Every structure is written in structure tokens, then in C-alpha cells.
Amino acid sequence: MRRTKKAEQLAAEKFVSDTVARGDAARAGEDGNLPKGATHEIVEEPEGEAPKIRRRRFRLF
Amino acid sequence: MPPAPSSILAWEDDPGAPGSRRHPDAQPRPTLAAAPLPVSIDAKAPPAREFKVGSPEFRYWVAAEALARGAQFWGTILPKGTRWHSTNGARLPVELDEDVDLNAYYDRHGLHFFHDTVKGVTVYSGESPDVVCHELGHAVLDGLRPQLWDALSAEVAAFHESFGDMSAMLSGLQLQSLREEVLAETASRLDRSSRLSRLAEQLGWAVRQGHPDAVDRDCLRNASNSFFYTDPLKLPPTAPAATLSSEPHSFSRVFTGAFLNILAGMFRLQKKRDQAALLDTSRDAATILVTAIKTTPVVPTYFSQIATHMISADAATFRGRYRDALKGGFVKHGVLSLQAATSPPSPAPGAEDAPLARIALPAAHLGLPQELFVTAASHPKRFAVTGAAPDVGGTESPGHDDAAAAFLEDLVRRGEVDFNGHAVAETAVLAPKRRKTHEVVREADELVLVRRCIDCGVTLAP
Numbered sequence: 001m002r003r004t005k006k007a008e009q010l011a012a013e014k015f016v017s018d019t020v021a022r023g024d025a026a027r028a029g030e031d032g033n034l035p036k037g038a039t040h041e042i043v044e045e046p047e048g049e050a051p052k053i054r055r056r057r058f059r060l061f
Numbered sequence: 062m063p064p065a066p067s068s069i070l071a072w073e074d075d076p077g078a079p080g081s082r083r084h085p086d087a088q089p090r091p092t093l094a095a096a097p098l099p100v101s102i103d104a105k106a107p108p109a110r111e112f113k114v115g116s117p118e119f120r121y122w123v124a125a126e127a128l129a130r131g132a133q134f135w136g137t138i139l140p141k142g143t144r145w146h147s148t149n150g151a152r153l154p155v156e157l158d159e160d161v162d163l164n165a166y167y168d169r170h171g172l173h174f175f176h177d178t179v180k181g182v183t184v185y186s187g188e189s190p191d192v193v194c195h196e197l198g199h200a201v202l203d204g205l206r207p208q209l210w211d212a213l214s215a216e217v218a219a220f221h222e223s224f225g226d227m228s229a230m231l232s233g234l235q236l237q238s239l240r241e242e243v244l245a246e247t248a249s250r251l252d253r254s255s256r257l258s259r260l261a262e263q264l265g266w267a268v269r270q271g272h273p274d275a276v277d278r279d280c281l282r283n284a285s286n287s288f289f290y291t292d293p294l295k296l297p298p299t300a301p302a303a304t305l306s307s308e309p310h311s312f313s314r315v316f317t318g319a320f321l322n323i324l325a326g327m328f329r330l331q332k333k334r335d336q337a338a339l340l341d342t343s344r345d346a347a348t349i350l351v352t353a354i355k356t357t358p359v360v361p362t363y364f365s366q367i368a369t370h371m372i373s374a375d376a377a378t379f380r381g382r383y384r385d386a387l388k389g390g391f392v393k394h395g396v397l398s399l400q401a402a403t404s405p406p407s408p409a410p411g412a413e414d415a416p417l418a419r420i421a422l423p424a425a426h427l428g429l430p431q432e433l434f435v436t437a438a439s440h441p442k443r444f445a446v447t448g449a450a451p452d453v454g455g456t457e458s459p460g461h462d463d464a465a466a467a468f469l470e471d472l473v474r475r476g477e478v479d480f481n482g483h484a485v486a487e488t489a490v491l492a493p494k495r496r497k498t499h500e501v502v503r504e505a506d507e508l509v510l511v512r513r514c515i516d517c518g519v520t521l522a523p
Contacts, residue, residue, distance in 0.1 A: 011294060011361040012213035018298035018307050036162055055211040057168030058199045058221060060192055060261070061268070061281055061310050 016050050025053045067109035069122035073239045074229075074256055075189045078266035079182050085114060086238055091122070091129030094152070097144065098132040098201070101152035103171075120188045124157055124174070127190035131197040131232040138347045139205060140355060146203045146210075153200055157187045163267050165192050167199035169210070179267040191229045191261045191281075198228025205351065208359050215293035215307045216363040222313035226260055226282060227320050227350065233257060234343040240336040249334050251325035258285040258321055274301035284321040288314050290364065290395030316364055319394035320346075326386025329493050349374045349383065368396045381487075389476055389492035399470055400426045403488045424508070427473055428489025429480070433501065434509045435469060469510065472499055483508055 019025045025040040034041060034056055044052040070085040077083045090109040093100045102125060107118035132153075145153050146169055154171030162175035165186040174187030174196075186192045202224045203210055209217050233239050239256065247253040259265075259280035268276045277283045293307040300306035305315070324346055331338035353370035360366055368391040375383045391397040403426045424433035472478050476492025479500040484491065501508050 008361050011215070014294050014307070015213045015215050015218070018215070021298045022308060037164070053213075057166045058196075058225070060165040060186065060195060060225075060264070061276065 013050060016053055019053060020051060025051065028056075068111060069109050069126065070111045070114070070119060071123045071126040072188070072190055073236050073242075074233045075191045075259075075261055076263045078262050079180075081262070085119075085123070086236075087111060088126050091126045093125060093129050093132075095129070095133060096136070097139070097142075098136045098204075099152040100128045100132055100155055102128070102155045102157060104157055120185055121157065123190065124155070124187045124193055127193040127232070128155060128197060130190075130235055131194040131201075131228060134232050134235050134347075135197075135201045135228070138344065138351050139201070140351070143204050145200060146207055149200065153197075155187075158185060162186075163264060165196050167196045167203070169203065172196045172200065177267065179270045182267070184263055184267040186264055189261050189263060190233065192264060194229040194232040195225035195260065197232070198225035201228060202354070206354050206359075212359050214359075214361045214363060215296075215309065215312055216361060217359060218309035219293075219312035220316060220363055220367065222309045223316040223320070224350075224354075226284060226313065226317045229260055230257055230284065230321070230324070231343050231347050234339060237336055237340075240339045244334075244336060244339065249328070251328055251339075252285060252322050254279070254283055254285040259283050274303070276302050278302075282310065282314055282317070284314070284317045286314055286318040288318050288394065290315050315394050316367075316396060319368070319390040319396050320350075321390075322393055323383075323386050323390035326389050326493050327383045330383065330386060345379065345383065348378060349387075352378060364396045365398075365401055369401065372402075384487075385491045385493060388490040392473070392490050393476065393492070399473060399490065402490050403428050419509075422469060427469075427478075427480075428484040428486075428491075429501070429508060430483075430485060431508055433469070434504075434507050478510070 016025075019040055020042075024038055025042050026035050026038040027042045028034055037059065039055060039057055039059055040053040041056050042051045043054050046052070067090045068087045069090055071088050072083065072085050075083075093102065102121070104121060106125070107121055109122070110118075112118040112122065145151070148169045149171055156171065156173045158176055159173045160175055161177050163177045163179070163184065163186070164175055166173045172193075174185065174192070176183055176185040178184075199221060202221060209221055212218070234243075234257070243251065243255050243257045246255040247257075251257065259277075260283070261281035262279065265276045265279070265281035268281065269278070288305050291305060293312055296305060296307040296312070298306060299308055300311060302311070305311055324342060327346055328334065328339055328342045331342060349371050352374035353367055356374075357363070357367050357370040368387070372384060372387050375381060375387055388397070388402045392399060392402050419434050421432040421434050424431065427433065473490060476490075477497055477499055479497040480489060480491060481501055483501045483503065499510055502511055503509075
């Protein structure tokens with residue numbers, strides 16, 4: 001059964017929310033590097049909305 | 062007289078947790094520059110000699126051997142023309158010891174390994190071929206399917222992690238010595254816990270000293286597991302290693318667990334079950350995996366999509382030779398529902414009269430050509446109690462027909478039903494399990510499920 005568009009958005013929102021909640025998303029430092037352990041960079045934080053993130057790397061665990 | 066080929070010493074899969082008595086094996090000097098997936102280590106290569114365990118030169122050759130082995134393996138499996146993601150450059154850069162950390166990364170600019178000291182033991186993530194081949198797997202998958210890199214989906218992210226673990230297992234199986242050890246350790250039942258299923262035992266030990274519930278109790282992640290698919294929307298963002306969460310490494314264990322079952326099922330189908338057959342199995346499994354990845358759309362429900370495409374890839378490449386192993390593994394871990402794993406060959410016939418305690422269940426999704434009669438627990442309930450729901454409160458109390466259907470489905474998922482040739486082979490999930498507790502028998506015109514025996518114990522191996 002194909003998910004509706006709304007369900008796909010829900011999946012993306014949940015992914016962002018979980019990534020932020022775990023501390024896996026962070027703003028890059030002045031040198032452009034992410035803190036140790038982070039996999040995603042927070043690239044935008046629109047007011048009243050979930051942050052926009054993009055993957056920078058995968059880690060072992 | 063030509064000089065003798067230089068050899069180095071390297072671990073097969075992992076140094077092992079402190080106290081383990083592993084010895085490195087002699088291996089020919091690895092070649093890192095070989096096409097189509099050349100690798101470049103950011104350090105001067107020491108002379109190719111058998112260095113002492115614990116020396117930087119030894120660690121260099123361990124990593125180089127694992128990198129070359131993994132890259133060579135995937136290079137023969139990937140479609141022609143597959144290269145590293147362009148931001149890595151023509152050669153995949155590798156930094157063997159970048160900083161202090163108990164981790165390793167792939168970031169589209171190469172692989173990065175670290176070290177840390179725990180309880181007096183310095184652990185180098187780049188010294189574990191398991192870890193090296195996991196990270197290499199990320200880079201391989203990124204070259205093959207770059208669209209997976211930034212998809213905001215728990216299942217897609219988890220599949221990337223699972224591919225890393227599968228890469229570690231499959232790369233390990235390219236070593237004859239490891240194949241022989243794993244066959245001996247598991248008595249040829251590959252879905253048992255073994256050095257094949259246990260990823261990164263040493264690093265797992267190190268992490269466990271500081272975070273006892275963050276990793277499995279015998280390694281970082283063990284593919285020999287019984288995790289069952291749950292919609293990641295309904296999972297918490299984190300959880301102890303013993304349970305499932307939507308965190309990609311945690312959730313990846315569902316797919317990796319299914320893959321180990323599939324590998325075991327595929328191996329059981331080989332005529333000779335020896336180390337050479339295991340090598341063939343590993344290559345066939347990788348071929349099916351890569352073929353599916355190339356064609357699977359990137360959707361939130363990625364696990365089931367990949368699984369279906371793997372079954373399709375097997376049909377196209379191996380004429381369905383491994384169909385039952387694939388279906389069995391995926392259904393056992395819930396990656397595919399029974400309904401998804403089977404396509405009804407024809408509409409189920411209408412219901413027939415049955416005795417009071419015997420009910421007819423639709424069975425097209427089991428691959429049966431007609432309904433299946435089962436003996437239902439049809440006595441009236443005495444107390445209005447239910448089991449606990451996974452979130453809060455109680456589950457809905459099913460009617461006896463629903464309970465029977467659920468029980469039947471669970472039996473088939475666990476591979477407990479012998480269909481005795483009544484199922485349509487193209488659609489049924491015929492799990493290659495030796496001992497079955499139930500069987501389908503024909504009584505007049507009806508197919509009936511009867512119990513054959515009672516299995517006293519947990520299902521650890523077929």
C-alpha cells in the first residue's frame with residue numbers, strides 16, 4: 001500500500017525531530033566542522049518550524 | 062630467481078575484545094590502487110613485512126588489507142562504471158588515526174578512523190577489518206546510489222548502516238580462513254552467532270565500558286538477532302541496545318538480521334556445504350543486493366521495497382533459486398508481510414461449511430490454492446482481560462477467527478509449517494527449516510492444518 005504524501009512528510013518530520021533529539025544534528029563551528037558524533041548540519045532554523053538539516057557524514061555507531 | 066612475494070600480518074575480522082586469543086594471519090601485500098575502486102591511505106606505507114601486533118606498521122597493513130579486500134570484492138560485484146562519489150576524488154582517501162574518538166566516519170571526503178584508551182587498552186577503530194569494511198560499505202553504497210545520502214527517512218538511513226554491516230560480513234567471507242572458522246563455529250548454520258555475525262567486538266567492548274546499554278553485549282552489533290520490523294514512526298528516537306529505536310544503527314539491525322537469515326538459507330541450498338560454496342553464496346547474495354539497490358525507488362518504506370526488489374533480482378539473475386531463502390528471511394524479521402511476500406495466484410474460493418470448532422482462513426497469502434482449515438480456540442472468554450499494547454493500555458481482544466489467523470501467520474513467519482507440496486511454489490514462503498511443528502494435510506477436498514509436534518524451546522537454529 002502506497003503511503004500518502006502526508007505520511008511521507010510525517011516520516012521526514014519524524015526523522016528530523018529524532019535526529020535533533022538525539023543530538024545528531026548540530027550547527028557547524030566557525031571552521032565549518034561539526035561537533036564530534038554529529039552526522040547532520042543544521043543549515044536553517046525557521047522560527048516556529050522544525051530546523052532544516054543536511055547530512056554531512058555517516059558514523060560507525 | 063624472483064624475490065619471494067612479500068607478506069604482511071593482518072586480522073581477519075577484528076582484534077577481538079581484550080582477553081581473546083586471536084592471531085593475525087599472513088596475507089599477501091595488498092594493492093590499494095587497483096581499479097575500479099582505488100583507495101589511498103593518508104600515510105607513508107611501511108615496508109611490506111610481518112610487523113609486531115600493536116605497532117603502527119602492523120595497524121597500517123591491517124587497514125590496507127581490509128580496504129583492498131573490500132574494494133576488490135565490491136569492484137567485481139558493482140555494475141561496470143561505478144566509481145566513488147565524485148567529492149571523494151578518483152581514489153578514496155583514508156585517514157587511519159585522525160583524533161581521539163571511539164568511532165569512524167564516512168563523509169564524502171573519505172574514511173576517517175580514530176583511537177581512544179579505555180581501561181588501559183588503546184583501541185584503534187582502523188585496526189578492525191569489520192569497522193574498515195563497514196565504513197567502506199558506506200562509500201560503496203554512496204557511489205552506487207548517491208540518492209540515499211540525504212533522504213530524510215529512518216529506513217533509508219538505517220539501510221545505509223545495514224549495508225555497512227553487510228559489507229563487513231561479505232568482505233570477511235572473501236577470506237578462506239574466516240569461512241572455515243565460521244563454518245566450524247556455527248556447525249554450518251550461519252544464522253547462529255559467530256565471528257561473521259558479531260561486528261566489531263573490540264570496539265563494542267570499549268564502548269560498553271562507558272555505556273553498558275549502548276551496544277550489544279558481545280560486540281557492537283550482532284546480526285544474529287530476532288528484531289522484528291516496526292514502523293519507525295512508532296519507535297522512540299533512542300533506546301537501549303536490547304530494544305529497537307528509530308535511530309538508524311538500531312533500526313538497521315532488522316534488515317541485517319534478515320540478511321544473515323537469508324545468507325544462511327542460501328548456503329543451505331548449495332550442493333556442497335563447504336567453504337568454497339560459502340564463497341559462492343556470498344557473491345550471489347551481494348549480486349542480488351546490488352541489483353536490487355540499483356532499481357529500488359527511494360521511498361520511506363525502503364526496507365520492504367528493497368526486499369521485494371531482491372526477490373525480483375533473484376528471479377531475473379538466478380531464476381528464483383534463492384526465492385524461499387529471501388522470503389523466509391524477510392518474513393521472519395517482518396521486513397515483508399506475508400501478504401507482501403506472496404502474490405495470490407488466484408482469488409480464494411468462497412467459504413465452505415465447516416464444523417463448529419474448525420474455521421476456514423483465507424490462505425492465498427500463504428501460497429495455498431484454497432482456504433486452510435484450522436482448529437480455532439472458539440470457547441467463550443471467561444474474563445475480560447487483554448495483553449498489553451506496545452504504547453499504552455491494552456490490545457483489542459481479537460475474536461477467535463482473528464486469533465487463529467494471527468497464530469497461523471506467526472507459524473508461517475517462523476517457518477514452522479510444512480506445506481507438504483500443497484503450496485504454490487512460486488508464491489509460498491517455504492522456509493528451509495528442518496523441524497516443523499505443523500503441517501498441511503488434505504482431508505477429502507479440504508486443506509487442514511494439523512500439529513505435528515510441540516517444540517519445547519526457543520527457535521535458535523533450524
